[in-house]
Each structure stands twice: as structure tokens, then as C-alpha cells.
Amino acid sequence: MNEPPILLDAETRAQEHPADHRAELRLWLRMLTCTNLIEGEIRARLRRHFGVTLPRFDLMAQLEKAPEGMTLGELSRRMMVSNGNVTGLVERLLESGHVERRAHPSDRRAVVVALTPTGRHVFAGMAAAHAEWIAELTAGLAPADVAQLMRLLGRLKSHVKEVAHG
Amino acid sequence: MNEPPILLDAETRAQEHPADHRAELRLWLRMLTCTNLIEGEIRARLRRHFGVTLPRFDLMAQLEKAPEGMTLGELSRRMMVSNGNVTGLVERLLESGHVERRAHPSDRRAVVVALTPTGRHVFAGMAAAHAEWIAELTAGLAPADVAQLMRLLGRLKSHVKEVAHG
DNA sequence: GCCTGTTCCTTCAAGTATAAAATATTTTTG
DNA sequence: CAAAAATATTTTATACTTGAAGGAACAGGC
Numbered sequence: 001m002n003e004p005p006i007l008l009d010a011e012t013r014a015q016e017h018p019a020d021h022r023a024e025l026r027l028w029l030r031m032l033t034c035t036n037l038i039e040g041e042i043r044a045r046l047r048r049h050f051g052v053t054l055p056r057f058d059l060m061a062q063l064e065k066a067p068e069g070m071t072l073g074e075l076s077r078r079m080m081v082s083n084g085n086v087t088g089l090v091e092r093l094l095e096s097g098h099v100e101r102r103a104h105p106s107d108r109r110a111v112v113v114a115l116t117p118t119g120r121h122v123f124a125g126m127a128a129a130h131a132e133w134i135a136e137l138t139a140g141l142a143p144a145d146v147a148q149l150m151r152l153l154g155r156l157k158s159h160v161k162e163v164a165h166g
Numbered sequence: 167m168n169e170p171p172i173l174l175d176a177e178t179r180a181q182e183h184p185a186d187h188r189a190e191l192r193l194w195l196r197m198l199t200c201t202n203l204i205e206g207e208i209r210a211r212l213r214r215h216f217g218v219t220l221p222r223f224d225l226m227a228q229l230e231k232a233p234e235g236m237t238l239g240e241l242s243r244r245m246m247v248s249n250g251n252v253t254g255l256v257e258r259l260l261e262s263g264h265v266e267r268r269a270h271p272s273d274r275r276a277v278v279v280a281l282t283p284t285g286r287h288v289f290a291g292m293a294a295a296h297a298e299w300i301a302e303l304t305a306g307l308a309p310a311d312v313a314q315l316m317r318l319l320g321r322l323k324s325h326v327k328e329v330a331h332g
Numbered sequence: 333g334c335c336t337g338t339t340c341c342t343t344c345a346a347g348t349a350t351a352a353a354a355t356a357t358t359t360t361t362g
Numbered sequence: 363c364a365a366a367a368a369t370a371t372t373t374t375a376t377a378c379t380t381g382a383a384g385g386a387a388c389a390g391g392c
Contacts, residue, residue, distance in 0.1 A: 021301040023312050028204065028300050030319045034326065035201045036246050038194065041330045047381085055348060073370055080202050085349050087372060092347080109357045109370045134194050135187040140325020145318050146189050152307065152315050153196045159306020160200065164207045209350085219350095221378065239340055251379055253342060258377085275340040275387045 038137050045133055050126050055081075057130070059089050060098060060115060060123045069102055069114030098122060204303050211299055216292050221247075223296070225255050226264060226281060226289045235268055235280030264288060 043054040062078050063070060070078075076086045090113055093099040098119035104110035115123065138146070209220040228244050229236060236244075242252045256279050259265040264285035270276035281289065304312070 021297045024301045024304045025297055027304065027312050027316055030316060030323065031201055034319050034323050035197055037326045037330060082350055131187040131191055135190045137326050137329055138190045138193065138322065140321055146193050149318050150193055150196060152311050153200050155306050155311065156304065157196065157200050160203045160303050163303055164203060248380055249341065
């Protein structure tokens, strides 16, 4: 054997020397299952109880943390979705009267979006229910489990950010 | 004080007696961030390297585990997406020649879908790269971390399933 | 056999999502 | 200051996704 140490791109290497990544794959699939299950349940409950979609709730949740409003770009980054997506979401939330647009004080390219008083009030009710639901769905975990998960996921998150961007 | 023990629905109770669910909420947001980051990276790489979308990859991944094929309903359940969604995905994968439809042996309502030889070959390459990518993205975790996460997420998953369905 | 309820799939409308191109404005640079 | 580069948003094309409604086929009891 004694193969020479040739550098290959990931695909070629993967096909010729398939390492054992089963544990990591299974972990990834389980993470995906968990988030899909929770997200699906939250989505259904938001629709049933408040007639609102999850993306709109998420957008309002970002705005709620910024009383002065936020630019579309900031929203896009925080929600981790594309710019065009935010444009459309804001458009629909404008129509329903939950958010309003303001001129940016110093940058005429930018648009600031903020919750309306109505939007703020509506969101408060949804957020309280949402918190209860998340607590209900994660009630299978002891406080120590929650802390442990936070720590491990924190480790994962910072590594993924390194690999993906930096 | 000494309020009477009246039973209220979740929304009302949440607004009037907001319990402290901050830890659980933060955990949920962190989980969401992790999966979104990884999913986004995998989606971009699949597109860049293979010109395929993540949903199509996911569908083919299910079929690869079923050499004899699988009904649309089974696909829908395993992928945790709606029926109509699967119909559309299969339609597009039929056009590209990655999957084929077969008659169900005993149930004329059902449709069986299976990978074509081409689809199987194409998927093999994508799956190998995908496994490498997942390993790369989760490399920030020690083997013990992976095992611990599997355990905790397993606990979460089974509880969520209970709450959501049963 | 028929009736009833269920399951399997498709269709549809609305909404969500990406990537890429286009536009407008700001900032940087030479 | 003018040109170039960078930024903020919108637009476009395409694809994905859901939830709900509908039609076809199955399964059971009568």
C-alpha cells in the first residue's frame, strides 16, 4: 500500500478514501429532525391561534428588540435569509399594519422598518404564547440538560461560523 | 394576593403569569441558528458543486435507502414535508432523469418512486461529498461531545414527538 | 353487494425562499 | 473632485412549501 500523500479536493478524497463519518451524520440528521419537529409545531400553533405565519413572527420578533427600528439589511442578516425575502415579508406586514417604514436619518439608500403600536401589541401576545410553547416542547430536558446543550451547541455554532465564513 | 387556582388556557396564563422561560428560549434560538448555518452552507455547496438543490438531495437520500423504491406517502412522512411538496419534487426529478415512477404491486392509489441507475450514480458522488462536509462542519466537537449531543437531542426528540402528536 | 370512513395522491392558491441582475446611493481612492 | 468600489434595496426568475380541497381507490361492516 503506502500511498503517496497527494492532495485532493474534498469530493475526490471522499470517494476514494471514504472515512467513517456516520456518527456526525447521524447527529446532523437528529438535529434536523428536532428543529423540524419543533418548527412545524410552532408554525401550526401560530397559524391556528393567531393566524400568522412563522416568518412574519420571526421578523416581528427581530423588530421588537429594536424599538427604533432596523434597516432591511440588518433584518436580513439577523434572520439569516436573503434580502429579497425580507423585502417581500415587510411588504405583507405593511399591508396588515403590523410594521411601518421610515426614512433612514443619514443614508438615503437604506429603509428603516419598525413595529407599529398595533404590531407591538399583537406581537406581545404571540411572544408570550410562543415562550410557553417552547417551554412545553423542551420540558423533556432538565435544567442541567438545557445548560449542557447550550454549551455544546455554542461550540458547534462558533466552529460552523469559522468554516462557513472566515 | 392568594389568587384562586383558576385553570386558564396557555395564552392567557402566559400573559398574566409569565414564567421564566428565557433559558429554553435561548436554547431554541441557538439550535435554530446552528441548523440554519449548517443547512445554508450545505445548500450552497450542493448548488455550487453539483447544481442540485437541497430538497432534491434529501429526497434522493431517502430513496437510496430503499432499493425497491418507496411510495410518495412514505417519502412525505420520512422527509417531514407535505404531500403536495413531494409530488412537485418528484415531478422535477423525473424530468432530470434521477428518479422513475413504478406501479404499486397491490395498491392502485399508490405510486412507487425509485432512483434510476443514473440517479443512483449521481447521488453516490453527492452523498460522499455531503458526508465530508458534515464532518468538516462538526469538527469543532470532540467524539464525546457528539455522543453527548446525540443523547440530549434524543431525549428532546422523543419528548417533542409526544407533545406534538400523542 | 353497498355504505362509510380512510388513505393516497394531485391540484391549487398563497406565501416563502434563493440567487442573480439591476438601480440608487454612499464611500473610498487616486 | 471624478472614477471606482462598496453598500442597500428592489426586481426577476425559479423553486420550494404549506394547508386545504378534491378525486380515486381501498377496507370494513352490514
